Amino acid sequence: MKNSVATQSFPKLVSVFASLLLLFHLVLAADYVPTEKILLNCGEKSDLSDNDNRKWAPDFVRLYFYANSYDGQNATNALFSVTSGSYTLLKNFSAAQTSEALNYAFVIKEYSINVDGDHLNLTFSPSSTPSNAYAFVNGIEVLSMPDLYSNSDGVPIVGQQAPLTIDNATALENVYRLNVGGSDISPSGDTGLFRSWYDDQPYLFGAAFGVSAAADPNVTIDYGTMATYTAPVSVYTTARSMGPNAPINDKYNLTWLFSIDSGFSYLVRLHFCEFTDNITKINQRAFNIFINNQTAELGFDVIAAAEQVDVPVYRDYVVVVPGSNSQQDLWLALHPNETDKPQYYDAILNGVEIFKINDLNNNLAGTNPIPGPKQDVVDPSLALPSHSGRTKNQTAIIAGGVSGGVILLLVIGFCVVGAAHRRRQGKDSSTSDGPSGWLPLSLYGNSHSAGSAKTNTTGSYASSLPSNLCRHFSFAEIKAATKNFDEALVLGVGGFGKVYKGEIDGGTTKVAIKRGNPLSEQGVHEFQTEIEMLSKLRHRHLVSLIGYCEENCEMILVYDHMAYGTLREHLYKTQKPPLPWKQRLEICIGAARGLHYLHTGAKHTIIHRDVKTTNILLDEKWVAKVSDFGLSKTGPTLDHTHVSTVVKGSFGYLDPEYFRRQQLTDKSDVYSFGVVLFEILCARPALNPTLPKEQVSLAEWAAHCHKKGILDQIMDPYLKGKIAPECFKKFAETAMKCVADQGIDRPSMGDVLWNLEFALQLQESAEESGKGIDAIDIEEGTYDITCKGKKDVSPGFDGTVTDSRSSGMSTSMSMSIGGRSLASEDSDGLTPSAVFSQIMNPKGR
Template sequence: MTNPNPPHLPKHLSCFLLFVSVIHAVLAANYDPSDKFLLNCGANGETSDDDGRKWTSDVRSKLSGGSSIASDAATQKPSVPTTPYTTARIFESEFTYSFPVSSGRKFIRLYFYPADYANLVARNGIFSVTVGPYTVLKNFSAFETANNLNYDFFHKEYSVSTESGTLNLTFTPAPNHPNSYAFINGIEVLSHPDIYSSKGTSMMVGLSTSFDIGNATALENVYRLNVGGQAITPSGDTGLFRPWEGDSPYIYGSDIGVFVATDQNLTISYPSGMPDYVAPVNVYKTARAMGPTPQVNLGFNLSWYFDVDTGFSYLVRLHFCEIDPNITKNNQRVFEIFINNQTAQPDADVVAWALKNEVPVYKDYIVFLPVGSPRQDLWLALHPNTEQKPNYYNAILNGVEIFKVNTSDGNLAGSLPNPIPNQSVIDPSRVLPRSSGKSSNKGWIIGGSIGGVLAGIVVIGLFVCLLSRKRKGRKTQNSSDRTSNWLPLSLYGNSDTSDTTAKTHGSYAPSIPSNLARHFTFAEIQAATDNFDEARLLGVGGFGKVYKGEINGGATKLAIKRGNPLADQGVNEFRTELELLSKLRHRHLVSLIGYCEENTEMILVYDYMAHGTLREHLYKTQNQPLTWKQRLDICIGAARGLHYLHTGAKHTIIHRDVKTTNILLDENFVAKVSDFGLSKTGPAMDHTHVSTVVKGSFGYLDPEYYRRQKLTEKSDVYSFGVVLFEILTGRPALNPTLAKEQVSLAEWALHCHKKGILDEILDPHLRGKVTSECFKKVAEIAVKCLADEGIHRPSMGDVLWTLEFAMQLQESAGEGSVDLENDEMPLSGKLKGFDDNVTDSTSTGLSTSIGGQSLGSEDSYGLTPSAVFSQIMNPNGR
């Protein structure tokens, strides 16, 4: 036996060194679990996995519940390891595994290979799993999970705290799914040290409150990454058998930074009190940093994004180790950490935290993702800190662990993961640089989920319903039925019976002041339009056809909208528009000149708009593209018109159909809001909304209004937000020919904003023409307009103020201003996901219906539009 006291050392010093070495050996040694169960479910005998671990059969395990079946997989893909994925145990009723355990934390790992077993179809394997008092899976489909992630096999990992006794795992087939069953290939129960508890020391990101992860907290590991390094197998971990992925699939954008690695012979020194099983040494020997060029580093964020469930809190553990030999002192490398667009750490300094370089340290952050869409991206981003004036404008990260935290009712179950995105469609570049302001929402680091697929599904579904409904109606109606709803307004109690003309023609004239709206005879309208010559046709809308007219020997030009008795829109919209526009006068509202109502004819006469609709100057047009200042000025004008409707009239007026085809341009490109056929008078002072049947144009429709059928002026604000993104991107509100996540402009723009790539969908005609500050301001207010709930949207007055301020920013920059391309925010030459030859929904014959009205996009290309007003681009306009 070796003498522990070498003769050349004093005895007391030798004892001290021995004590230190023993302590270090204990801390450095792999963790030895007190409880360790590895069950190869459905198998016979003992087998070994690829890491050399021994798995036993579950035949002799303590099982309870209904009957079960042990089965081999019908097919075994070459990529799938034999253990523990070759066999499975199948349950067609509730079934429980019981494990005798000591007190403390346990890793519970469930292994799945979704294949056909025992003549059961893999797709029908839908079930729930509870671990003690915690629900970890609910209505879970291993088949769909693997399919969405493009995995052949996978495992789920949980950490729960147990008392000494029995730990139960219960599998329950989904009762609401026919032929459902539960299955499991492998179960691992492994004690682990309580290394993820916070004891109230972790702070909620964005809040000043602490968060306690204690014995009553269950965790699900959703991501564990070796940042900047290779994947680490379970056997390469520290006795806890945690697999560590590489971070390449999660790094965002083309600016992926640089890999940093130490000499493998370098000794990483774990600090006192931090055992090495917190993370393996190979996590700390590699890292990802931003790069050597400060100017480049200041222009982007080093970002990762992670698909997660909403409605949960997440523990985000970041591992750091300063392994650059040039960085040995405080304030040499200082950076900001953002999680979900909030500042988690304004001044991260790894050396200051660890007290020296080559010493690991980790930091825990808690972030809550409120319920919204079932899943969204959790963002992590790093950016150099400039306020501390460090030696290097750079950032570094070695590892990431993300854990879902159970809700108050013990739930950890979430939704299916989103399908892996098509990288050929989404080709992200660098994110926008951060704002110079001090807001906690630093820069443009965004978190969020794509809903364009939902829009596509809804569009198709509604189209089918509308088509079926129309065909059915045509079969049951005769010719008299088709015109039964087209009656003179006099029959609705609006005529003056003392007026002979009114009784004869059903004229609406007596209720309208003659100085506000002229009553045209039908003969005058025929003369003005050359008897509705098709050569004068400007377009077609839901109300009917629109013609260019001339009176006074051609000196006065008019836009004449002739109602179609067979159209979906009729007397109510005619009456609404007539009532409203006869009483409203504003520079930015279309002017009603007069009307004609004779012998079932309903005709509205407007001032002629020489430059037609805003849409005609944005996409699918031969018109010269509008300049950025023109677009901004048009939006300011339209906002003034809507602001007047909301606040300047006697009663609040909600337009209800704001879109680019309802914003008209006169000969000087002055914007005029048009088409008030769907408008509603707003709520009284003691009410917050108007309850009404949902009408509007799909792609612009307020989702809250659609869900609740409660209309407010904020519904117009939402639609106007879509208009703002149309002028920014030069694409339609709906385009089903694009990839499904890009069908809805509103959803796609919000997604790009969350990803920090909103600049990439900028209209190519605007590149080099928009100052970055102006762009940010317009994009910021557009995003706010599209808030899911009206209470979180700005008023139209706030929108107007912001747009006017944006115009000042643009004009104050002058002709020699720095544009987006030169403001450290490079833009690709071609927009990602946008075709230069954009086509719209009507090019495929697509239309939809809500509330009995068409909700298709208005952009039909069957006509050559000229100076068109209102929604005249589709016969089924709304």
């Protein structure tokens, strides 16, 4: 096969190909042992087989860029496009800007493209502006590849019914390739395809990293019917799982975060292999796979898919990422599957590959990433082998070799500059002032495709936010989505402004659009905070921010639409039917999970500062989601106990200690959530100035009634006789602890969540026992607090709550939780932790 490059500097290089062919065959043949007989058919778009039934397939093309001032040219003027036949690989690409934004010494771009005709043409075209723009490349690697990623049957599209066919006419760009739970794998450690696999740790999201595992050295991976070149053994003998603690695993997702270009579809390939001794049967470990907050697959079981241990398997999914001219994050999350009740509540992943798919115009080019604050650039010499020194003469080298007659490997390398092409005239390569030394083509460990690293950019206004945080909408798109802000679409009005119901992406996605009111006290800071916080957070119980608009001095936020609105509108002053008690408990648990994640699951503690029933939204499945992060603040570091800040929040929910001392902690959210719990129980506002003075504040009035043992007298009349006494007691006890006057006496959100889940179990146990809940009266004194010498009980009283043993209640107790019977004659020794430790699959989760 003859290869040519449509650049003025390349014919000279091509002429030396024949003389170097044999030399590099000898150098490379010793290192490369083909695992399959793979040939390249340069003229066909579909797979063909010869008489020996050998497959013919497209090429891997890797482009290497090291931004520098070559030949006296400013590196920032290197702005160009790259095409291969009908495919646009790069458009107005800036290697300098990309390297700076991603904090990389150099950039590698890898593509899988079909060769049309008998030539592989790569065209480097300087951009029209600036006038002195030029194109360059440091290395080109061309490698024939097997039929590895095509699928004529179609790959399932996440969130859609019809699959997407990926054939050899489909061009792909590899943007990520990770060895999950393991270390980097150099090209020489790959399966003969010279791919680089990177450590997954930089892409893990949140504080819960799971645990990495490695197979026993005696384990032998059996590829079975899967081609051995699919991924190296090292990928399948390391993995990352959630860990052995089922209750903890059930509360979080194992999540990875990837920065990608908007406006494309992506092929996501996940590699799996069970190699541990304790996972050998079906339904021992089953989990759900989510991509971009959408369900990719439920109840995936590696053993069921592979049929035995030590056998690898992979799953392909396509995810559509709408938008244009921006970057955003792609989320990959795993969570134990509760429905199938597996033996272990866990998930596992061995490897990830993510490819951008060409669009309808055969385009793969995205936008240049936006650089953040200056950071130290990785020193390329750290990864240079000892024998890599070269002079700075710009001698261009093309190397190629044929291994055993079955592999064609063409490597075109340039010593610092392989081809520099001015927009109007070519430059003599011998006059370049490039750096001493050169970057080897297989320099591994320092670089990756564009978009494979994150920036930590922040700004003073939304326009300075990095575009990869979330989707940027034009004002015209917002007007179209809201029918020019039709008042009939108003869902509500808050402190920030009006919230409209809207539709985007041709009506396929329903959204809530919050438009800032110029007269509102909440302004630019809250707008920016909301974007910065929510765009980096993804959790089942946090509302998802889709994007924003800041054109024409507007401040507009776009969220997922929550079908059932706010929690408050289902509690009081509404024509909607009252919520059953169990549903209220489940909503409380969901909101608690969201807040618990903010406090402990994110990289830094996040304090919401405005927890209230209007900021807890309900989706179409009644799943609670915490919203409105405009007042949120990053919590204290390990060296500090609080954050000193101006007091902000909502009256009735405001932590009295925070108000007095202006010292914010996560316990401030706990206090507000305690008020929410009483609001849910009593179905009345947190503040009601029309009531007598002692009843105006719900928190104070509820504390007073709880002390007197008459809390049941102020609860929602609809709930009378519908709450199991033990559940009522646990719920009231939890709410009281939350509104303790001193933050140190309040529980953490994790403890609150634990108690609410336990309360739900108590309710379900009572219902399942066959005893009529409405036949059990809630009597005065049943839920008294032992005052421990204190004469008065303040609204934030920090006394110890007694259980049924000290309350005068009957001490006989029998429960069935998680399939196990828990009984005690007098309940002595049966602490909540003892009960909860038995729960393998709590329904409240």
